[in-house]
Amino acid sequence: MNIQLMKSDRHLELDGISRRFGNVQALDDVSLAVERGTVVCLVGHSGCGKSSLLRVIAGIEWPDHGRVLLDGREVSGAASHVEPENRNIGFMFQDYALFPHLSVTDNILFGLKRLGRRVARERCDEIIERLGLGHLAKRFPHMLSGGEQQRVALARALAPQPGIMLMDEPFSNLDRELRHVIRSETIDLLRELGTTVIMVTHDPEEALSAGDVVVLMRAGRIVQSGAGAELYERPSCPYAAEFFCSFNKVRTACRSGYAETPFGRFAAPGFADGEQATVYIRPQCLRVNCEGDGVECTVVDCELIGEIEQTSITVAALAEPLRVRSTDRSRLRKGDTARVSVAPEQVLIF
Template sequence: MTVLNARTKTGPGFTELEPRWGARGTARATIAAGLVFENVSHAYDGNVSVSDLSLEVAPGEVLCLLGHSGCGKTTLMRIAAGVEQQLSGRVLINGREVSGPKGFVPPEKRGVGLMFQDYALFPHMSILDNVVFGLRDLDRQTAEREALALLERVGLNGYAQDYPHALSGGEQQRVALARAIAPRPSVLLMDEPFSGLDRRLRDNVRDETMTILRETRATCIIVTHDPEEAMRMGDKIALMRRGRLVQHGTSAELYSNPADVFAAKFFSELNELEGIVTSAGIETAIGMLPSGDWPVGSRLSVCIRPHGLLPEVADAKPAIGRISNRRFVGEMDLLTIIVEGLNQALHARIRPGSGLEAGMDVALDTDPQDVLIFDAENAH
């Protein structure tokens, strides 16, 4: 058995050290399945939660369902698990209809694992028994052997006889992960699995969890409201809003080519300006910008990421704005810039040492790769 580092108390705050994770590459692989949502709709008491949504997850793919609370992420996941049944549309696993007009396959026969946000461990069962619970098709001896191997992989085999209340939040998350993958599901669904962890633990637990998921090779859907987390974990991201799919693709695709301002705002702070296309370019409060293929007369929403707004001392160029505030935040300076004619201040992120200070008049340029332009009528 792996020797674990014991829990110790350190410093005046008595910070507990988490047990080390087990050896990488030891989680057993499963046979991944493709998952398809086809024109799925759902409602609670007449209130639409998912609306005519179609989405495909390839075998072995990690998909992050991203969106604000109440957008339908968890509902869609519960439909996949069979815990909820949609009003219309179909759900297919490996091409087999598991929910739709042709019938309904109960959750326990879908080969789907579900990991809840609150972990949902059984408080009256030991850690070992919690993991064994999902292995009902095996005899007790075989089930315990499988469970102990998984507990060793997540670094908790030394706590097999403990009960959930004796574990920290990070340790409970590991037990929930072990229980979810124990039956070797072809599809694993995880509902905001890291939201209950403090930042000190979250990055480590998330990285180790993703390593285990890659080892199992299961198709995985992870619900999150954190765009950075989605970008770090997902092969693909599905961004939802009010029950609808806004955009589906890689993190690079959603960041570089957002479908609308809503999608763009999800991945970055934005300075939003009104623009109108003239023969000389896009006329904005900070000057002319290239118009590309937009026809003359078009009204546009011009969005500039803070690190794409480039202020400089107004010497050779005319002053466009004035710095009202500068804040040093480590690797960057945050500038607040007031521009005449704009109701809202602009924000820029620049490297320290520029010499720019509050009270200075500045000219403004932009980095084209951080300027996003949308039709004003269909921007949001």
């Protein structure tokens, strides 16, 4: 799958990239074009190929087939391979990979060895000031918190002023609240600098919130790519739908272009009469109340999950319970009878 861009806008192009490790096909004919200054999130379950793709872009791995182009120049291909240090690419690892025996300043200077001493020191001082690391400059990694280590790793990767920043699960070692804050600060800074970012994550929420473009991978291939809202609202297949949201699934048959369910008929264009389909209903798109329209249901369980109340219900015509999620407090209890309805515009059919 390709993201089509004007040639002059392309900072990075992947053309039919394949990579095999023994019997494992890590990457299988991956093509992607990335616009300059774009934040791209590679997302998918473990083993889908996203980290392997990052390493191919960096030049750490060679593709078996296909080409990598930077600003239209081939840097990996059948007849060429530009070494990682000559690609003007920064790489930020999941574990930060800071040298334990070096201070913060010396960790940052390590990535500037190719510059003269004076220029390297100026560049180091500039990035330390930019990221507010002055009070940590003489400390060693073991003296830093997780968030501080992350910022130092970012400073070291940014100091050489790379055109592209590759980030492999850069926030996964932080607790939830700190992760949100550090991620926002980091992405804002990279956008301000105009840096093209390719970030690997396994977290659907992180991908949707951080990426201008989200690339969902599975078994070494791109399943779907585009804006986060597009992947969430218009997934191309069941895998894409279920990766970004949990669903209630109702098996049914189609008649006259509609899927018939206990909740009514939903448009199912392209399905033949009698063809089996699965209706995907997000838990937050079900409404449960004691009165009004809808189908009669029985409450099986009701639990509070932070801001969300999750209610499990049964409907006579369905074999499996349904999950309902809402920020409202229904005050329903196990055994209560209520009525449930569906917001039809939120239903997906596969």
